Every structure is written in C-alpha cells, then in structure tokens.
Amino acid sequence: MVLEEKVEFDNSKLNKWKKWALKGDMGVKGYRIVEGAYGSRVDKIEKRRYMVVERPHGVVYQHSYGLLSRFYEGLLNKKLYGTKCPKCKLVYLPPRVHCWNPKCKLEETEWIEMPLEGEIVTYTIMAFAATPFLKDLPFILTYVKIGNSCTAVPLQLREVNPLNVHVGLKVKVKFVDKPKGDLMDIYVVPAEKPKPPKRSKEEEERLKKDLKIVEEWVKKHFPKEQ
Ligand SMILES: [Zn+2]
Structure with a gap:
C-alpha cells in the first residue's frame, strides 16, 4: 500500500528505456x-x-x-x-537497525534525532568521481562523526x-534546498576557524x-558548463 508518493521522471523516456532494455537486452x-x-x-x-x-x-532502479x-x-x-542501542547506548550514524556490539546480540536499536554538528575524522580531495559528482570536481570528501555517533558518514565539505x-575540524551539517531523500541532500561546512597543522615551506x-x-x-577533462 502506497502511503505517500512523489516521483519525478519523464514517462516517455521510461518507455524508451524499456524498449531498449527488451530490444537491446544489453547485447x-x-x-x-x-x-x-x-596511469595512477x-x-x-x-x-x-x-x-x-x-x-x-x-533501467529504472527501484529499491526500498x-x-x-x-x-x-x-x-x-x-x-x-541516527540510532541508539537501548542496551549499550552506542549511537550510530549512518544508522544501524541492529547493534553491532557482540554483547548486545543484535539488539534492535531506537531512532533518535541527531544534532546538526560534527567533527572531521578524515578527508581527501577528489580529482575523479562517479558521474553524478563530476560537476562538483574537485571537491573535499570528508568522513564526519556526527554528535556522539561511534561511526562516521562520508560527506562533502564546502566553503x-x-x-x-584538518582532522578534528568542527563542522555544521547543511541541507540542500530541495532534499530528495538521498545522502547527497546533506553536506558540511566549517563551524569554526580552521587551525591547519604547521607545515614546512616545502610541504x-x-x-x-x-x-x-x-x-x-x-x-x-570536465569543463564546467557555461
Ligand atoms: Zn548495544
């Protein structure tokens, strides 16, 4: 039973894809x-x-x-x-439905609202990416520990x-204007003045x-569209 629905795609295209899928059959x-x-x-x-x-x-990929x-x-x-284990109190974001702590024997976790703030655990500068992100290159990909979560989420760092x-930089979580229910709906920006480590001139x-x-x-390779 569908409780709510918002689907945006061109049906005429869908039919064309279906035709190709049947006729082409990936041949x-x-x-x-x-x-x-x-080269690397x-x-x-x-x-x-x-x-x-x-x-x-x-193909239209529909998944739950x-x-x-x-x-x-x-x-x-x-x-x-995020989720929180009622037994050992570990907090997960990305959320986990069952607790990973072996002592908890896959206890079902509970949903909790998370603060929109976190800290950078690690980061890299992306020079290449999957098709949807090519337009954003080069961008900073960080793993962010949100609130008191024991796991980190991969998010883009902007501004x-x-x-x-640097590792340890405090960040704020921001949402795009029109979220679609995808991890790309969120990104982070610094919540404080960065304090990069002292580097030698050569470095x-x-x-x-x-x-x-x-x-x-x-x-x-990926000139920005004018
Ligand atoms: Zn637990």
Whole structure:
C-alpha cells in the first residue's frame, strides 16, 4: 500500500528505456577503438588503446530503504536521524537497525534525532568521481562523526580552502534546498576557524602544486558548463 508518493521522471523516456532494455537486452550493438588515459598519477598519464562497446540498456532502479527508511524520510524534512542501542547506548550514524556490539546480540536499536554538528575524522580531495559528482570536481570528501555517533558518514565539505582542512575540524551539517531523500541532500561546512597543522615551506608548496595539478586536470577533462 502506497502511503505517500512523489516521483519525478519523464514517462516517455521510461518507455524508451524499456524498449531498449527488451530490444537491446544489453547485447553488443557496435564498438569503437579509442585512445584514452592510463596511469595512477594525474601528472604522469600515458595514452593507451582501448576498445569500447555499445551495449544499449535502460533501467529504472527501484529499491526500498527497508528498516533504514526513517533516516531517508528524515532527510526530506531536513532532519538527521541516527540510532541508539537501548542496551549499550552506542549511537550510530549512518544508522544501524541492529547493534553491532557482540554483547548486545543484535539488539534492535531506537531512532533518535541527531544534532546538526560534527567533527572531521578524515578527508581527501577528489580529482575523479562517479558521474553524478563530476560537476562538483574537485571537491573535499570528508568522513564526519556526527554528535556522539561511534561511526562516521562520508560527506562533502564546502566553503573552505582545501589547504586549511584538518582532522578534528568542527563542522555544521547543511541541507540542500530541495532534499530528495538521498545522502547527497546533506553536506558540511566549517563551524569554526580552521587551525591547519604547521607545515614546512616545502610541504606547503608541494600541497599547493598537487592541488593545482588536480584543478587543471579537472578543468581540462570536465569543463564546467557555461
Ligand atoms: Zn548495544
């Protein structure tokens, strides 16, 4: 039984995808040979020959958030929910439906509203990403411990110079204007003036140089749409 619904997609496209899914059935419909990048360092990329196949496929992926639905529904209302074990009191965000503490024997947890503040546990600067995030490159990906949670959530950190980010930085959780019930509905911004660790001049220069390489690489490969 559907209790509430908000689905946004073009039905005509869905039919086209369905047709492709049936007709194409992911079968190979052609190929091209291309020259592409190879290497694990953006400043030392070689060119290699690759074969790319055309494999038409259409899909609308419908999946249930199951017992974690409360968390995602909370995002729609710009609220953050975690879970707490009634036995050992451990708090989880990302939420866990059952406590991981072996002593609790998979006790079912309880939902609690979480504060919109946390602390950076670790971070990196992304030079490449999955398709939906290419437009945001380069961005800072952090793992944030929200409130008194014993786990950390991967979130984008915005509104700060990447060179000033550091472990332990206090952050605030922000919501995008129109949440969709997805982890990308939230991101973090600094809640205090960053106190980056003292670095040697060489290290500072190296970081700046590396960052510039990333920025230029991104600009070249994923130019921002005008
Ligand atoms: Zn427990």
